[in-house]
Amino acid sequence: MKNIWVLAQRELKGYFASSIAYIVLAMFAVIFGYFFYSATAIFVDYSMRSMMQRGMAPPVNLNDFIIRPLLMNVSVIVLFLMPMITMRLFAEEKRSGTIELLMTSPLRDIEIILGKWLAAMLLYLCLLGISALNILVLFLHGRPDWRALLVGYLGLLLLGAAFLGLGSFVSTLTKNQIVAASLTFGVFLMLWVLDWVTSYSTTTLGKVVAYLSITTHFEPFAKGVLELKDAIYYLSVIFLGIFLTARSMESLRWRA
Amino acid sequence: MIKVEGLTKRYDRTTAVDHISFEVQKGQIVGFLGPNGAGKTTTMRVLTCFLPPTEGKASVAGYDVQEHPLDVKRHIGYLPESPPLYPEMEVDEYLAFTGRIKGVSSGGIRRRVDDVTERCALGDVRKKLISKLSRGYRQRVGLAQALIHNPDVLILDEPTAGLDPKQIIETRKLIHDLSGEHTIILSTHILPEVSTTCQLVIIINQGKLEAIDTPENLTARLQGHETIFVEVEGPADQVAARLQGLAGVTRVTRKDGQAGRNSWEIETAKDHNIRSLLAHAVVTSGWGLHELRPVGLSLEEIFLKLTTSDKAAEAAAEKQASGGTS
Missing domain, CATH: 3.30.70.3190 (Alpha-Beta Plaits)
Structure with a gap:
């Protein structure tokens, strides 16, 4: 446990020292800020018009009009930014040779993996924190349902953890960060669009493939609905990612 | 302290290390001598549990490298060929980090960092970023990292490679000072290095062990x-x-x-x-x-190879230097 925390601290420091952390956080802040502003602007415009015109239904609530679409947007932005967070995890250590230090120190492979995953998770939490700062503004002027919001954030947390697990696996495959990032991005993108099959296929295979899609499982969370099957999906992906990373690290010893 | 029996390591097609056996007693300085690609690094990587052996056994401080890797790693300080440094860290911070992952208690870490920085003459760069250090200092930080948990066994892969003559002498002196309390294995492809620092020489070539002897005996045998x-x-x-x-x-x-x-x-x-x-x-x-x-010519040939490759490299470097100025 202690080792995991020591490794996570170093990794986190690496994120900030290499300025990757600042870039990712700043990009997210700008993009999310824009989305947030647009969503609220549309909402305000809609409410103004509904007040002036008769026959138009008043807006239902903040959750449906702003928070849900925003959280869906976050899941997509995260998909684009995540490769930047995971690309360096192992690739950089392999390139600089510091992996030799870690692997010849009295550490278990799983401690190394969890340490890195935890650091990436903490950076991701900072990123979610930025989005939360925006959304909290809504509480100043309205009364959104905080429980639904909480479920939404739980979903984002699980989604991010799953992305990070898979991303760290890809990062063990190469010593080139660009290669790691491109591969990770490809995998994530594929996982995102897998559910398109539902629009033309109704076979069992089609359903299975659609089930694998990583973002469809997020929709209920965004609505504020906590469904066990979706939570289990994410937990399995997290486990799979960490398991594959561990296997890949083990094979490093045999291949090196 | 170190026992290697029939150690073999094969990669896809090549055999990097071929049935090597040797033993090192506590407190000895042992030099691994051989041309580039002889299998020195591979042997060291097996001893440090970085690579598993294909065949054979190796044990350090009584622990088998395959059965008790964590115990082996606790007893070993390892300096790879290029020091494994995080350029974005300060020297102090880096050493504290390496100490903690090697099991130094958080209470004792301050003292250990003080101790190794003094030993490796890093006193004046402790607060500097590693990325700003010169090659010689980086090598010393690498050595300090290997010493941080006060290991019984030190494994140094070409500790003097790429240093200037003054630094080489300092590093050799440091290694010499460390002997006694630590058992040291160092690798080199430079002949005079082993004769000045080591008590025992292991010559390997193309993965095979060619000779184990004291430097004096080897010289006598050859000359x-x-x-x-x-x-x-x-x-x-x-x-x-x-x-x-x-x-x-x-x-x-x-x-x-x-x-x-x-x-x-x-x-x-x-x-x-x-x-x-x-x-x-x-x-x-x-x-x-x-x-x-x-x-017995094979051994001589190796020595010849070692000495001439060194000379040839020097000559090439000189030629390059003079070519650059003219």
Whole structure:
């Protein structure tokens, strides 16, 4: 446990020292800020018009009009930014040779993996924190349902953890960060669009493939609905990612 | 302290290390000598549990590298060929980090960092970023990292590679000072390095162990003598006596020959080229001379390779330097 925390601290420091952390956080802040502003602007415009015109239904609530679409947007932005967070995890250590230090120190492979995953998770939490700062503004002027919001954030947390697990696996495959990032991005993108099959296929295979899609499982969370099957999906992906990373690290010893 | 038995490491097609066995006692400094690609780094990586052996056993401080890797790692300080540094960290911070992952308690870490920075003469760069350090300082930080948990065994892969002559001398002195309390294995492809620092030399070439001896004995074996193998058909005791009587022969040893033939290994002083004298003596005595060849050349060849490759590299570097100025 202690080792995991020591490794996570170093990794986190690496994120900030290499300025990757600042870039990712700043990009997210700008993009999310824009989305947030647009969503609220549309909402305000809609409410103004509904007040002036008769026959138009008043807006239902903040959750449906702003928070849900925003959280869906976050899941997509995260998909684009995540490769930047995971690309360096192992690739950089392999390139600089510091992996030799870690692997010849009295550490278990799983401690190394969890340490890195935890650091990436903490950076991701900072990123979610930025989005939360925006959304909290809504509480100043309205009364959104905080429980639904909480479920939404739980979903984002699980989604991010799953992305990070898979991303760290890809990062063990190469010593080139660009290669790691491109591969990770490809995998994530594929996982995102897998559910398109539902629009033309109704076979069992089609359903299975659609089930694998990583973002469809997020929709209920965004609505504020906590469904066990979706939570289990994410937990399995997290486990799979960490398991594959561990296997890949083990094979490093045999291949090196 | 270190025991290696029949260690073999194969990669896809190549055999990097081929059935190497040796033992190192506590407190010894051992030099691994061999040309580039001889299998030095691979052997060290097996000892540090970075790579698993394909065959054979290796143990450090009584722990087997495959069965108890965590215990082995706790007893080893390892400096890879290029020091494993995080450029974005300060020296102090880096050493504290390496100490903690190697199991130094958080209470003792301050003292350990003070100790190793003093030993490795890093006092004036402790607060500097590693990325700003010169090559010599980086090497010393790498060494400090290997020492941080006060390990019983130090494994140093080419600790002086790429340093300037002054730094090389300092590093050698440091390694020498560390002996006694630590058992040290260092690898090098430079011949004089082992003779100045090591008590035991292990020569490996193309994955095979060629010799283990003290530097003095090795030098004597190589420079003092020449060994010649002869196979003679004739009465054994007479032949032996005749061979012994030749000028320049220092020792005659009987070897097991093939059925009905007798063979000897003859050691001579290097300056005497007695091969023609030998042949003449055998033939004039009316015996049959079946074979006559020098032995032990392989080791000499390796030494030659080592010394000449060093010289060749120096010459090439000089040529480049002079070419650059003209």
